[in-house]
Amino acid sequence: MSAQQATGADHVDVAIVGAGFAGLGLATLLARRGRESFVVLERADAVGGTWRDNTYPGIACDIPAHLYSFSFRPPGDWSRLFPAGADIRDYLQRTVDEEGLAEHLELGCELLCARWEATPDGGHWQLSTSGGPLCASTLVLAVGRLSEPRMPAVEGLADFHGEVVHTATWRDDLLIDGARVGVVGSGASAVQIIPGLAERAAELVVFSRTPPYVVPRGDRAYTDAERADLRVPAHADSLREQLLHDADKAFGQRLRRHPDIDEIRARASDHLHAQIPDPDLRAALSPDYEIGCKRILLSDDYYPALMRDNVIFEPSALVSVSEHKATAASGHAYEVDTLVMATGxxxxxxxxxxxxRGRDGELLAQHWSQGMVSYASTVVHGFPNMFVLDGPNAALGHNSAIYMIETQLDYVLGALDHLAQSGCGTLEVTAQAEADYTAEIDERSASTVWLTGCESWYVDPRSGRLTLLWPGTAESFRRRNGHFDAAPFMTARDDEQTTGEESGR
Structure with a gap:
């Protein structure tokens, strides 16, 4: 009996959840090779992931455009060194249009639950979605790390008389012009949105629990001649490789190597002193933790915005709200009409x-109850034929997420090739392989600034482990995880569990 007959649901070889960079990247490569049937489930009504959701004023990428795009797509005709959010959304929509992905997309279709079901010929994933049931031989989670906005616990926030918005749910009809606006947070989105809001608001209060390190952005427009030159694939590829290599040099800072960390610290300090002449404000904006343990931000207009007469920098967190009054941990209170949560x-x-739910009915959240774990940052024990993109230890604090995603795509395609060539029904990484990889991550992380410099969102608060970032260079991630090898996996064939010995490289 086939999986479709057993469940009464439509069946595909691969179900991809999420239509951001990771999901569309895998969909593009699957469509080109034409071997597997697949569907991309997207709960929103358009593609783009975080670049669809985040439309706040000033949103842009802090990785150069030619490195923050697919290497296997024709080079984008980028107008600037750093792409704006709208340009990235357009790039992803063009990917859908030019690669013929529309027929594989299920927009407005949310994954409600997924459960692994073992069968005589191996097993499959039974999916319940808002569009109906679906059966898939392989499940790929491409939901990303920046898909669920975090709202802080602020006393009285639900009863605030003004408007509250998270930067990831921005609305253009918000009361900003001539209003009293509070921004909560001082991370990447805050640094980008504050300059524009400062120009429009009557008064802007910035609630900053922890000031960031900021270095010059140095964005610029490409000339017409440069754009023409970079439309040549070989030239764009050459620039991409150079940008990748240059960015990876920054990893030495995260190991607290000298003079690497001294140079970046001096660069941030010089930028602060050059743009903030007021010594009191400069002191409030000086971080008291090691540089690099939180994200280093790029901006040329954040500090000048804080110098405006209508901007108040509050060096403590927002703790309570009453009617239109917002009170900080310092005890200072401010009248505000709109609160903008730039809280990650x-x-x-x-x-x-x-x-x-995996093989034994265990929830993935339970398996990750003490922090995300994996093997090769892509597969999880107890969850056969499942791959996680941009998940455990698959991000970087200094280089391009797209390069990391492409490394994982190579791994997934190698696994699919192995499944097809070997005839095994399932692939599940062993518990020992997952444990060994987790220990490797912990060992690599121990001396980095992320575990020795401060608390950050890169570190899981339950276990104290570094679970979001790869503790190495982008190129070392590819060397370690860019090729599928079946040796660490259990395979199922004809109801027998064996250890895979074949290589899918």
Whole structure:
């Protein structure tokens, strides 16, 4: 009996959850090779992931455009060194249009739950979605780390008389012009949105629990001649490789190597002193933790915005709200009409994990109850034929997420090739392989600034482990995880469990 007959649901070889960079990247490569049937499930009504959701004023990428795009797509005709959010959304929509992915997309279709079901010929994933049931031989989670906004616990926030918005749910009709606006947070989104809000608001209060390190952005427009030159694939590829290599040099800072960390610290300090002449404000904006343990931000207009007469920098967190009054931990209170929450995302405990049940009925959230673990940052013991993109230890604090995603795509395609060539029904990484990889991550992380410099969202608060970042260079991630090898996996064939010995390289 086929999986479709057994469940009464439509069946595909691969179900991809999420239509951001990771999901569309895998969909593109699957469509080109034409071997597997697949579907991309997207709960929103458009593609783009975080670049669809985040439309706040000033949103842009802090990785150069030619490195923050697919290497296997024709080079984008980028107008600037750093792409704006709208340009990235357009790039991803063009990917859908030019690669013929529309027929594989199920927009407005949310994954409600997924459950592994063992069968005589191996097993499959039974999916319940808002569009109906679906059966898939392989499940790929491409939901990303920046999909669920995090709202802080602020006393009285639910009864605030003004408007409250998270940067990831921005609305253009918000009361900003001539209003009293509070921004909560001082991370990447705050640094980008504050300059524009400062120009429009009558008064802007910035609630900053922890000031960031900021270095010059140095963005610029490409000339017409440069754009023409970079439309040549070989030239774009050459620039991409150079940008990748240059960015990886920054990893030495995260190991607290000298002079690497001294140079970046001096660069941030010089930028602060050059743009903030007021010594009191400069002191309030000086971080008291080691540089690099939190994200280093790029901006040329954040500090000048804080110098405006209509901007108040409050060096403590927002703790309570009453009617239109916002009170900080310092005790200072401010009248505000609109609160903008630039407070990040639920990254270390992804909500999607509460909807996935593996081989023994265990929830992925339970398996990750002490922090995300994996093998090769892509597969998880107890969850056969499942791959997680941009998940455990698959991000970087200094280089391109797209390069990391492409490394994982190579791994997934190698696994699919192995499944097809070997005839095995399932692939499940062993518990020992997962444990060994986790120990390797912990050992690599121990001396990094992320575990020795401060507390950050990169570290899981339950276990104290570094679970979001790869503790190495982008190129070392590819060397370690860019090729599928079946040796660490259990395979099922004709109801027998064996250890895979073949290599799918």
């Amino acid at each position: 995302f639920e990254a270390t405990a992804p909500p999607a994990a509460t909807r996935i």
